[in-house]
Each structure stands twice: as structure tokens, then as C-alpha cells.
Amino acid sequence: MRIRESRTSSKIRARWRGRTSLLSVVALAATAVAVPQSAQGADPAVVAVTSDGPATYWTGTVRSTGPTRPQVPECRTVHCDRLRLRVDLPAGTWDRPGGLQVAIRWDGATEGGLGLFVYRGDALVATSTAGVGAAQSVIVPSAANGRYDVYVSYGVTFGAVDPDPAIAYEGLAEVEYRPAVEPVREMLPDLRSLPQQNVTYDNPGTIFDDVAQPGQSCFDSERAEQGARQCLRFDQVLENTGTGPVELAFDRQTGSYQDEDVVQRLHRSDGSHTDLPAGQVEFHPVHSHYHFKGFAQSELWLTDGAGNLVGTTPAAVADKVSFCIADTDLVGWGSKGDAALSYPAPACLDPKRVEGGTEYFDMGMSPGWADRYNWYLPDQMIDTHGLADGTYVLFTTVDPDSKLRESREDNNCSSVVVVLSGLATDQPYAELLGTGPACPRF
Known part of the structure; x- marks a missing residue:
């Protein structure tokens, strides 16, 4: 990882599977244009995790001038996209240690960066706000069944020469298990x-x-x-x-x-x-x-x-x-x-x-x-x-x-x-x- 201050050359464009730019320090609390709560639009999208099988996916967009959410601390001054996540896992799912992974990724050439916040009710249960990169990912240990709210916040890259007013992203939610303890072994990188x-x-x-x-x-x-x-x-x-x-x-x-x-x-x-x-x-x-x-x-x-x-x-x-x-x-x-x-x-x-x-x-x-x-x-x-x-x-x-x-x-x-x-x-x-x-x- 390296942090950049500025670039004088033109911005590079890429797709999620062909990213070409490394983000710099992200101001996740960047100033946005406040929009009254009444103007925040339709109900959030809903996705469900009902098994420990393949991941569930969704897409979204955050904007520099999108609506704020005064009731959510991380979204009071910036636009946050909201997803309603329903967890309905079979009994015994967590007999094996693990947790619910929630992750997002975006085009690293946008000169913007996103923050990820997972709530259950009024409680913040997981957050990822790394200042450099093109993804965030959290694990909610042994996530109980019920409703969760996922917020993705807008941010601007430090030193950005042309920050995008809108950032599209992909999201996923899936069950991830920890590696078995036995036999005791080294967990080596590759x-x-x-x-x-x-x-x-x-x-x-x-x-x-x-x-x-x-x-x-x-x-x-x-x-x-x-x-x-x-x-x-x-x-x-x-x-x-x-x-x-x-x-x-x-x-x-x-x-x-x-x-x-x-x-x-x-x-x-x-x-x-x-x-x-x-x-x-x-x-x-x-x-x-x-x-x-x-x-x-x-x-x-x-x-x-x-x-x-x-x-x-x-x-x-x-x-x-x-x-x-x-x-x-x-x-x-x-x-x-x-x-x-x-x-x-x-x-x-x-x-x-x-x-x-x-x-x-x-x-x-x-x-x-x-x-x-x-x-x-x-x-x-x-x-x-x-x-x-x-x-x-x-x-x-x-x-x-x-x-x-x-x-x-x-x-x-x-x-x-x-x-x-x-x-x-x-x-x-x-x-x-x-x-x-x-x-x-x-």
C-alpha cells in the first residue's frame, strides 16, 4: 500500500474486475449537501441470507449530494445508501464457529471511497472504514436471526483532483466459518x-x-x-x-x-x-x-x-x-x-x-x-x-x-x-x- 497526494495526469477509468487505481486517504466524513429526511426516497432494498451456501449479492450507489440520515451518526453529514438485510438461518448454523460476512467493493478509479456500517436496531455491530483501498469487509460473529441495516457512506479521496459525484458499488452477505482447530496446524499465507x-x-x-x-x-x-x-x-x-x-x-x-x-x-x-x-x-x-x-x-x-x-x-x-x-x-x-x-x-x-x-x-x-x-x-x-x-x-x-x-x-x-x-x-x-x-x- 502506498498513499498518493495528487496526480496531474488524467483519471483512469476501470471496471470492478479491472481496477487500476489505488485510493488515498479517504475523508469518510466529507461534507455533503444535506437533504431533509422526508426527501430520502423509497424504502431500502431487502436481501436475505437463509443458508450457509453461496453469497447473496446486491448493488447500490452513493452520492456527494444525496440525502443524509440524521438518526444514523455515520450518515448525518454524508449520503448513505441503505440496505435491509434479513438473516434467517437454520437452527444449528452456528454450532460451527463463524459469522456473517458483509462486504462491499467499488471501482478504485473513482477518486472516492466508501465506508461500511452494520446496525442491528440501534446498535452498531460492525464497521469497516479503511482509508486506502477499494473494498470494505466485516464479520458479525454468530449473527442472530433478525433484521440488520447496512449503510454505505460516501467519501472523497484526499487530494482528489476530480472526485466522482456518484459511486456505484457491489455488496455481498454470506456465512463464513472459521477454520477447524483440530488438527492444530499453522495457518500459512500463500x-x-x-x-x-x-x-x-x-x-x-x-x-x-x-x-x-x-x-x-x-x-x-x-x-x-x-x-x-x-x-x-x-x-x-x-x-x-x-x-x-x-x-x-x-x-x-x-x-x-x-x-x-x-x-x-x-x-x-x-x-x-x-x-x-x-x-x-x-x-x-x-x-x-x-x-x-x-x-x-x-x-x-x-x-x-x-x-x-x-x-x-x-x-x-x-x-x-x-x-x-x-x-x-x-x-x-x-x-x-x-x-x-x-x-x-x-x-x-x-x-x-x-x-x-x-x-x-x-x-x-x-x-x-x-x-x-x-x-x-x-x-x-x-x-x-x-x-x-x-x-x-x-x-x-x-x-x-x-x-x-x-x-x-x-x-x-x-x-x-x-x-x-x-x-x-x-x-x-x-x-x-x-x-x-x-x-x-x-
């Missing part, structure tokens, strides 16, 4: 890199006062620190398909701003855990938060006319990038086993707790979730200066140094095929053809 959706030489704009000059595809920092001259930019989306989270924990002394050792916390099915050394986190002064070192790396390989890789070494290699790991994209949408949002962004900015002079931090990624870094963020690039026009394969590997313990290590890499042209000119062009071959190291 990290995967997803194929790129964007590969481009476009100008990325201005982020955290880091500027890409007009006509340039490289940030000033990339030119100064890496000597980059022609930046092929791309997104990286890293997901966790395992049964447990990838969770990192570290601490620092108050007032200390330096790299720190980090441990991977391995959870077991009985609720216990162990910690293993996992390298370091680095403090980014310009971002004022920590990133886990070397979380992903990309390589560019030339191919011949038959699509075979040329040579035994890549044509270009990107620096290993660091992540402030978080839940941003619910890629396990509607599938059993995806967790509630548990590592909200940007939680890595602040300690989880403070004891004496020690501040304790954590970051991670829940099962069924992904962390998305977009092409317009610093270091999301490979320098292609000096390369010849041609067809290339872009490989991206999560955890390239195998610092993290996973259930599998042979599925961490993905690839896409790209055609690069005009590399000897001041107007290079990249065309994304689709998914590429298996990674050579596997």
Missing part, C-alpha cells in the same frame, strides 16, 4: 503476483512532491537515485490465497526513524502464534511510514519470433520494491475463506500500541485480499533506455528472496507479454498483449 493490467510510458504526475517532468515517464527521484532515463511503468498486485495472513510485526523506540528488524507472525489454528525473523522494514522520510524491504521484483526478458526467451539473463531488472503491506483489494470476492478486512491502510503510519518508550507496529495481508501498487507510484518501473524495440515478457515475483514462510513457494511469479516500440525516440510506446509464460526460475 503469496502470488497477479499479471499486470497496465504497462505504460505515460507521465505519472506528482506524488509526495516527487515530480515527473513534462514529457518524462520517470520521477525525479528515480532519475536521481537510480539513474533512470526511460521508465516503463506498471502496476503490481500481490495477493494472499493461503489459509492464514501474512503478518509482520516490529517495534521502535519513540522518536527513532530508522530501518528496523521485523518478524513474521505465524498463526496456528488454536489461536497461538510464533515469530520468525523476516528481514527489515525501512523508514521512508518522504512518506513518513515504513515499508517491508524487498517485497517484490520485476524483470524484463526479450523474446524471439516464436515467443521463446532470448538468452539466459534478463534484458533489464527493476530494483526490489518495498511495500507497506495492507488489505486493499478483496480478490476473493464471493468465495469461501476470504477474511474480513484486518490490516487496514494506512495503519502502518502509526503504532498499534505504545508501552513506555516503545512503539509497536504491524502490517499484513488477510486471506482473500491483495495489496495493489499502481503504475503511477514511485519505483513501479524498469529502465528500458538502450533496449531495442521488440516483444518482451515482464515477470514479477513476490517475496523474491523467500524471506517469508508460505504454504507454497512455486507460485509467487506471474508474467505478461508486452510489445515495446519507439525506444530510440522521445515517444516510446508499450502495448500489453496478455498473460505470458511461466517464470524461468521455476
Whole structure:
């Protein structure tokens, strides 16, 4: 997860299954035009959950100038869409520990963000308001039968240049069971890199006062620190398909701003855990938060006319990038086993707790979730200066140094095929053809 301040380039449009933009800090309490309660429209839609089978879905829209709801604290100053959720589960459903999952997701290119609130009567029973991402998800433990009210609130991305006046979203509700305790076992993550959706030489704009000059595809920092001259930019989306989270924990002394050792916390099915050394986190002064070192790396390989890789070494290699790991994209949408949002962004900015002079931090990624870094963020690039026009394969590997313990290590890499042209000119062009071959190291 990274937070952006502003973009000078045009807004990107996407669909739910092709999102291309990572949200920034969301002002969920953004000001809206108040509309009298009497003007709030028709009765809410109603959906029902009557079994532990497939999820129940709905859709909705929230607006910057929609009606407010004075009786709901979270909706007093912003528009909230309302859904009436009826739970009517058979007796014995909760003999197996679990809960009712309620989740929403939306197009991350809207420059807006949504909050999720679940009420039973006058009691708020679950809420999810992560400031960065394109989804929210909660679990209501052992949800009793009866009526629930689900509110989805409008918000505006911090630093938005063109916030959308209306944000459409998808919602779901389904029964989710906890993993069985016996046999007692480690609940391990399984990290995967997803194929790129964007590969481009476009100008990325201005982020955290880091500027890409007009006509340039490289940030000033990339030119100064890496000597980059022609930046092929791309997104990286890293997901966790395992049964447990990838969770990192570290601490620092108050007032200390330096790299720190980090441990991977391995959870077991009985609720216990162990910690293993996992390298370091680095403090980014310009971002004022920590990133886990070397979380992903990309390589560019030339191919011949038959699509075979040329040579035994890549044509270009990107620096290993660091992540402030978080839940941003619910890629396990509607599938059993995806967790509630548990590592909200940007939680890595602040300690989880403070004891004496020690501040304790954590970051991670829940099962069924992904962390998305977009092409317009610093270091999301490979320098292609000096390369010849041609067809290339872009490989991206999560955890390239195998610092993290996973259930599998042979599925961490993905690839896409790209055609690069005009590399000897001041107007290079990249065309994304689709998914590429298996990674050579596997």
C-alpha cells in the first residue's frame, strides 16, 4: 500500500474486475449537501441470507449530494445508501464457529471511497472504514436471526483532483466459518503476483512532491537515485490465497526513524502464534511510514519470433520494491475463506500500541485480499533506455528472496507479454498483449 497526494495526469477509468487505481486517504466524513429526511426516497432494498451456501449479492450507489440520515451518526453529514438485510438461518448454523460476512467493493478509479456500517436496531455491530483501498469487509460473529441495516457512506479521496459525484458499488452477505482447530496446524499465507493490467510510458504526475517532468515517464527521484532515463511503468498486485495472513510485526523506540528488524507472525489454528525473523522494514522520510524491504521484483526478458526467451539473463531488472503491506483489494470476492478486512491502510503510519518508550507496529495481508501498487507510484518501473524495440515478457515475483514462510513457494511469479516500440525516440510506446509464460526460475 502506498498513499498518493495528487496526480496531474488524467483519471483512469476501470471496471470492478479491472481496477487500476489505488485510493488515498479517504475523508469518510466529507461534507455533503444535506437533504431533509422526508426527501430520502423509497424504502431500502431487502436481501436475505437463509443458508450457509453461496453469497447473496446486491448493488447500490452513493452520492456527494444525496440525502443524509440524521438518526444514523455515520450518515448525518454524508449520503448513505441503505440496505435491509434479513438473516434467517437454520437452527444449528452456528454450532460451527463463524459469522456473517458483509462486504462491499467499488471501482478504485473513482477518486472516492466508501465506508461500511452494520446496525442491528440501534446498535452498531460492525464497521469497516479503511482509508486506502477499494473494498470494505466485516464479520458479525454468530449473527442472530433478525433484521440488520447496512449503510454505505460516501467519501472523497484526499487530494482528489476530480472526485466522482456518484459511486456505484457491489455488496455481498454470506456465512463464513472459521477454520477447524483440530488438527492444530499453522495457518500459512500463500503469496502470488497477479499479471499486470497496465504497462505504460505515460507521465505519472506528482506524488509526495516527487515530480515527473513534462514529457518524462520517470520521477525525479528515480532519475536521481537510480539513474533512470526511460521508465516503463506498471502496476503490481500481490495477493494472499493461503489459509492464514501474512503478518509482520516490529517495534521502535519513540522518536527513532530508522530501518528496523521485523518478524513474521505465524498463526496456528488454536489461536497461538510464533515469530520468525523476516528481514527489515525501512523508514521512508518522504512518506513518513515504513515499508517491508524487498517485497517484490520485476524483470524484463526479450523474446524471439516464436515467443521463446532470448538468452539466459534478463534484458533489464527493476530494483526490489518495498511495500507497506495492507488489505486493499478483496480478490476473493464471493468465495469461501476470504477474511474480513484486518490490516487496514494506512495503519502502518502509526503504532498499534505504545508501552513506555516503545512503539509497536504491524502490517499484513488477510486471506482473500491483495495489496495493489499502481503504475503511477514511485519505483513501479524498469529502465528500458538502450533496449531495442521488440516483444518482451515482464515477470514479477513476490517475496523474491523467500524471506517469508508460505504454504507454497512455486507460485509467487506471474508474467505478461508486452510489445515495446519507439525506444530510440522521445515517444516510446508499450502495448500489453496478455498473460505470458511461466517464470524461468521455476
